[in-house]
Amino acid sequence: MKTRDVLFTGLMLFSLFFGAGNLIFPPYLGMEAGTAVWPAVLGFIVTGVGLPLLSVAAVAFTKDGIRSLGNAVHPLFSLCFSLAVYLAIGPFFGIPRAASVAYEIGAKPFFPESGSLVMWLFTGLFFALVYWLSLNPSKLVDRIGQLLTPMLLLSIAVLCLTGLIRLDDPQAMPAEKYASAPFVKGMLEGYLTMGNYSPQC
Known part of the structure; x- marks a missing residue:
């Protein structure tokens, strides 16, 4: 593969793996973990990043994808x-x-009293866009890697910079669930991102 293709394929994979859980859980984890943030973050990375990478590698090394992995146990x-x-x-x-996370973050705050009509309209537009992106699988790398991922990275950068600029309070003591085993709790939070389900598709 050419360097350009590797770059945009990597960007596409990043965009496919980076879901709502990856955006929502880390700031919440940091807020609750307080001074125990680094062990919690390391645990989060183990399951939120490590397991997806391992599953991608496992599927990539098999001849027939996920079915051949299961066949090692039994065909059924x-x-x-x-x-x-x-x-x-x-x-x-x-x-x-x-769809629900996109609606809760992208539309509901602007139309709090709208009821279900805005939700149905937003969901229809959301899935229409997804359908358009999926119409031609050969263009997925171009559409996602070249168009959507740069927008996603820019949004993440703006969010992180805004958080760092506005962060002026000292770190608090960890919440009770992070006080005794922050690494383990971070692993559980990383698993909740559901990032480890993506490679099989």
Whole structure:
């Protein structure tokens, strides 16, 4: 692959892996962990970043993808496991979560008294855009890697800089759940990002 293709493929993968949980959980973790933030962040990275990378590597090294991983146990297990994974990343968790988080952050704050009409309109527009992006799989790298990911990175940079500029309070003592085992609690929070379900798709 050319360097340009590797760059935009990497940006596309970053954009696909970086979901709402990756944006919401880390600031909340930092606020609650207080002075125990670094062990909690390391635990978060283990499951929020490490597990997705391991699963990408596992699927990449198999000949037939996720089915061959399950076949090492039993063909029936492979079928059930694959079905569970695809249902989880699709209609059961991934798809509703993507639309609902986008609505809660992108529309509801501006229309607090609108009821369900704005929600249905926003959801329709959201899935229309997703459908357009998915119409031509060969252009996914270009559309996501070249268009959406730079916008996402710019948004993350603005959010981080704004947080650093406005951060003037000293770190508080950790909340009770982070006081005794911040690393373990960080691992659980990282798992909640659901980042580790993405590679199988």
